[in-house]
Structure formats: structure tokens, C-alpha cells
Amino acid sequence: MRIIETPPDWPVDEAAARALQDELRGRVVRDEPGPPPGTGHVTGLDVAYDDERDLVAAAAVVLDAATLEVVEEATAVGRVSFPYVPGLLAFREVPTVLAALEALSVEPGLLVCDGYGRAHPRRFGLASHLGVLTGLPSMGVAKNPFTFTYEQPGPARGDFSELVADDEEGREVVGRALRTRHGVKPVFVSAGHRVGLDTACAHALRLSPRYRIPETTRRADALCRAALKEALGGRI
DNA sequence: GCGACAG
């Protein structure tokens, strides 16, 4: 498998990355409700790393939103394009994720990212970033509350509470802590591009009929790990 | 200055 090149103009330091976020954040569309849950395609995105060998494997798994059956899968392997810095996660994953998306032959529909969208120090997380670059509706489902605060939601599946940011951008509801399984730790949902928070949560719930983590993310997670293994070629 | 901090 060919290794995806990091674009030559990719940000080389934190200052450049933040500047690009500030430029792109103005392009996020926030006044569209988003695709109706249960219709069209939903695409799970995730990546796995091998920092030792400087490799990142990305997976895009397209599901039928109504049945959650796999429509198509694609992977890509690239170089790690940025160190992990909280708030700049996108710069680590975007080139390789875009390559995986471009390898698809069907329309991705709604992008479901493993991380945040609007819930971000500058309101421009991974999901927002990917949405703006592709023009596709996007949302984030994260496993941890990051720096945000929230009240414990009720115990029932579907119960939720506000995810609140209180930072340089002001105090604001940036997402929701959503219970996808009874009595289990909630997931943290935020809108990315061209999707509202209500719709994003409805999708997150539909995509998680059995486990805490949405099927989109679970499928993409398994696939990118397999792709990384294959890229490493057994020789360890 | 120190600690916390999506993946």
C-alpha cells in the first residue's frame, strides 16, 4: 500500500495550525438541520497510530443509515503529520482521513468522527475541520469530556445533559453528554458542519443500538487497526 | 509556574 504524503503546505508548528483553524472556522455552516436520521449514508472515520514508525492508518466505513449495514470501506496509510496537541488533533489525522474518503466510490453522506466538532477551544474540532474541507455534513462523538463540564445525565438510554465550554470564546453549550446505553458512561456529541446538535444526537443514538460507541466508529476503529497492522507487515 | 487536556 502506498503511503500518503503530507501536503507540502501543511502547518509545521502550533502557530501555523492555529492560524489555519482561525481561517477555516469562519466557513463552518451552522444553520442547516442536517440529514434526517435513518436516511442515506453515514460514514464512520477513525485512525490508528504507530508513532515509532511515524505511521497513521485511517479508515472510512460507509453504512446504510437505515439498516447500519456496511455499504463500502476504504483505508489509507500516511505519515503522522503533526504531534498530538490538545486542540490541534485534526492536524494529525486530516491528510490520511481525506485520502481514505477519496478512495470511496459512493457518497459518504454524514461524516461521524471520533472526537469533537464545535466542542473545541476555538470551536473548530476535527469534525468541523473535516466537514469544511469536504463540504459534507459532519459531527463528532467523543469518549471523553475533554476540558468541558457537564452534569451527569439520567441513567436511561437517550438521556442527555449539556456539555458546556467556559473559555476564551465565552461560556457556551457546545454539545451534549448523551447516554447511549442504560447506566453506562455517556458519549459526548457535538455538531460539526451543516448539522444541528439535535440531529447529531439523534444520529448518535440510532447508530448505537447495542454498544456505547456508535457502529460507525466501532467499524472504523477495527478497520484502521487492521490497516495499520497490514502496513506494518507482520515484521516487528 | 503547574496541572489538565479529543485521539
Added chain:
DNA sequence: ATCTTGTCGC
């Protein structure tokens, strides 16, 4: 994210 065995529970 990743390093890692067994183990408790449905």
C-alpha cells in the same frame, strides 16, 4: 492513541 492479563458480568 498506545503499552497489556486476567477477570467480572450479561
